Amino acid sequence: MGEHGSEHASSNTHGNGNGRREVTVSDVAAAARVSKATAARALGDYGAVSDSVRERVQRAAEELGYRANALARTMTTGRSNTIGIVVGDIENPFFAQATRGAADIADTAGFDLILSNSDEETESEAKAIGVQLAKRVDGLLVAPASSVDIRNLRTIVDAGRPLVLFDRVAEGIEADAVIAANRTGARKLTGLLTSAGHRRIAFISTLLHTDGYRSGEVLGSSSVAERVAGFTTTLAEAGIPRPEAWVRLNARADGVERAAVELITGPDAATAVVASDSRIALAVFRAARSVGLRIPEDLSLVAFDDADWTGLTTPSITVMSQPIHEIGAEAARLLVRRIRGDGGPFVTKVLDQRLIERESVAPPRL
Amino acid sequence: MGEHGSEHASSNTHGNGNGRREVTVSDVAAAARVSKATAARALGDYGAVSDSVRERVQRAAEELGYRANALARTMTTGRSNTIGIVVGDIENPFFAQATRGAADIADTAGFDLILSNSDEETESEAKAIGVQLAKRVDGLLVAPASSVDIRNLRTIVDAGRPLVLFDRVAEGIEADAVIAANRTGARKLTGLLTSAGHRRIAFISTLLHTDGYRSGEVLGSSSVAERVAGFTTTLAEAGIPRPEAWVRLNARADGVERAAVELITGPDAATAVVASDSRIALAVFRAARSVGLRIPEDLSLVAFDDADWTGLTTPSITVMSQPIHEIGAEAARLLVRRIRGDGGPFVTKVLDQRLIERESVAPPRL
DNA sequence: CTGAAAGCGCTAACAC
């Protein structure tokens, strides 16, 4: 292992504190015996420079180890070539995939990504957005912590930065959005269960929500709201009374597995569950096992998101697959277009979900 | 949906291209009837300002909607409060978790994260590092695409930026590192298999490597190298000839599942597999199923990383759990310390792995 | 095609 910090004294006032002064255009210009402006033109690849001079400058830059200061460039051009992305939690496979989708498009278009986790809380979301705006990102991609409280989003729009929402929409904000057809997906998924004869079906989501869900209430996340709508509608159509009583939100605070156990045991136990994402499905699977319920004989289970392992369990799980990668990618595409100055009307792209029927659904026991 | 782009004409030369001029300290200073310096002191929370003036300035800032320009601040202070992180692929749960661990520490310390995917290729890694350096990140966290070719890492050190490696180390580079005790982990995992009586055991990794593995060869990733070392040593100790013949690298290019099928079928088929990560374990699981092999009766399987689903399959999978979150977090801690000027000798932190025995190991068939 | 000069928004020296 080496030694560190011996040369910590700084000779220049500014700089990165490691004692080395960065090579600048001026340095390169001097070495190449041209003006700063000319060197900058050659280095920045803009304006007009004669081939001979360009070559001379580039050689000098090479020798001196010149590396452009993107910040200084941003100061004068106003473009940072950076976009901010705010997700609920990068550890959540949904966000990890969407982020990758966005990163690929961004990268191709020459943009870097500043990543922030909101933990689905508007407060930390506000902080993240504040910092990203301060860093003058060219635009933002956000999966809003709330579809209802749009103040954070308004901050972005007011700051004049292009904004594209993904996974969730928000009413009343001037922004594009990319979401999945959650209501339709929920209907299909739930329909599988009612068709099989289930009448006591629970919907489980980790969405934070005060108190229990009551019909007509506005939910914080539009995607969950859509799923709930599709779910309750399907139940109602099947003649099941009080569908909203089967909607279980807030499952995170209480522990998803525990919430699941409550729902699938007792006299009025659900005989089937719709899990709002793959992590919830996992918890339900575990819960069923812990209370000795077999899937699908004793409990049917369907879920959103085709996580790679859902095809591996015994039984494998029937899921509604979302084009997660594409959600992120398309959001990034829209954003890049806006940054480049596209002034068309705002659009909300709705991507289809795809049902993958596997083995986790069976008729209820009598 | 609203309308966009009607007001695209820009009145100022610079700016973000949306026609709005950002509010600056000067504006605030004028409004508060103080000098720019005083306003800046009040806004930036440094230097000395009287309470009355501070309040006046802050009110003015509020009214004008002032938002500090972090870039300009970086220009003069040399600190960007941003750290770069380069991972193989954010979609890989390992990197997603490590990134979250790093993000939490960074956030607490007041740093933002610029995220890049290298796809484990030194070329795109170089590009990512180049951009991050240009953006003057205060330091970098990187899971190097190569532990051998250290040119990209040298670029960082030469640029005078603190660097902390995670998951993999690299010889000859002045940087801290945080890794897991992979060799020991591999020994334990493999030992489980030899103890059960297996003699044809395959190790599968997606690490890119030209041609087959030969003993003593240097591998691109130090963590895989360590695992291979632990694996072959254990085989050798069990008296198994030519252990290196059982090391299968490059499994990505050929398709992991396909590689697995090749290894577990045929006359010389392996009776047990050590999967170098949870995604490989998943492919092996699938492969076994596709060729009609039961786990653990026909094939034993152990893997690195305690992915959440590994306890759910039938049978559940015996794994070597890594403190992934902590790897990222500790790396970030070390980096922040360096950025703050810690000049101690470079350290390599080695975190323990933990064996979780489940149901996927049994004696081989006769 | 090249150069000189101004300026992006901020902080750091240095006066007062």
Add this chain to the structure above:
DNA sequence: GTGTTAGCGCTTTCAG
């Protein structure tokens, strides 16, 4: 405590 001035590294007029 407060103001003045200079300057970070770059791009952009504007001249020539």
